[in-house]
Amino acid sequence: MPKLDESLLSDLPPFSQLERSQIRTILDQAVSRRYDEGTAIFREGHEADRFYLLLDGYLRVIRSTEGGEEIIVLHISPGQLFGIAKALERDTYPATSIAAAESIALSWPMSLWTEFTTYPGFATESYKTLGRRLGEIQTTLTEMATQAVEKRVACAVLRMMNQSGRRTEGGVEIGFPITRQNISDMTGTTLHTVSRLLSAWEKDGVVASRRKRIVVTKPHELVLLSGVQG
Amino acid sequence: MPKLDESLLSDLPPFSQLERSQIRTILDQAVSRRYDEGTAIFREGHEADRFYLLLDGYLRVIRSTEGGEEIIVLHISPGQLFGIAKALERDTYPATSIAAAESIALSWPMSLWTEFTTYPGFATESYKTLGRRLGEIQTTLTEMATQAVEKRVACAVLRMMNQSGRRTEGGVEIGFPITRQNISDMTGTTLHTVSRLLSAWEKDGVVASRRKRIVVTKPHELVLLSGVQG
DNA sequence: CGAACCTTTGACACAAATCAAGTCACGTGG
């Protein structure tokens, strides 16, 4: 395996306070791997033997019910740590991570976790990340409990747009492949309902979509649909 | 204020590894306060200036929408730390805490947090607590997204029973006052629907309820209603 | 004794799930 370049980590918050030599050490301990779209990085309930950093791509964090349904808890963007079960003193992963697009991640054995927490800024950033995720999940829960389906779907699309959107001709495109089924798994509804909503929005020119791709053409309109109170 | 007794803390996980003298120091820095039912201990978004330990009673952790609706995210039982925003590097509380029953809590200024994390076992227990709560919220989210109302309500009642239930004549009683409205705020439904469900269950002898009190008379039946897969 | 609040129950409406077809896009292999 070729040596990984130090610039991969030097600008990321968990490592930004470290010396070049420390980053070198960290990289030399890392395993880099590519994951095809749809591949699981790790699964809920399995022994948490490694922790990860997403370099490129996007992940879905999902939980499944005994009934076989699955729901998408959140998405993870490049630069984020994930699978850091040890930060919460867990020895199994609390959810499953799936590559939503082709992705590249570094990973380290969990036995190095304690050592990593001694690097200045690393622990702090890990806990900040967890704090943000907890907040995000709470927000999703609140939406789920109080908002009608159309608003939930609008919120979900906006959230993905904000986390992964890139400007393109005539709108902001969600940065990873996403199906109607995926959106229904985020919002607790059915692919049929999501399809109807997106069709209606497309008719109104708020979004444009092709297979597995969504472009938000009028973000502001979508914000209105999401029902933010004035 | 009378001196607090060391036995208050010595058996609680966050402090169980400490010397008598350390517990003494911790108690001498603590403020003890009683909260009437319905009182807020702290509110979402406010500056997180203190952290807490619930000695007695029960709390509801709630989030409110701009629309004024509120949902109950989880309950906190005696012996648990709460308001530990600093553990996630936050400087505001992420949710509001309300006394569900008359409660007593100790609190310390957040400036002591760093010092507390040096006590053996304290940080570990704090993160375990957060991990459990994250798991619980994820479970609630999953239920909310996939289960019909009846199952959600059954799950919510069972969860409260498990966390706070006490054996009484002919059943297990939820350990704090709880209204239909409260349950609907936990499950994202209406007090009417909850009332209908509880009435039906009462007719079937699964629960018995008086004003603000619920006794689960046939826990096993309720588990079946909650739809655990076989 | 009255006010405040919790609870129950019925009637009705409607949003969204379910049921059901069918079209369209894409990748693969012959």
Added chain:
DNA sequence: CCACGTGACTTGATTTGTGTCAAAGGTTCG
């Protein structure tokens, strides 16, 4: 390169679980 198969998407018809509206009864407490 075309045919085929699979997965994604759309759209209509029908059903139903829950929310909404409405009214009244019960309990607690000052």
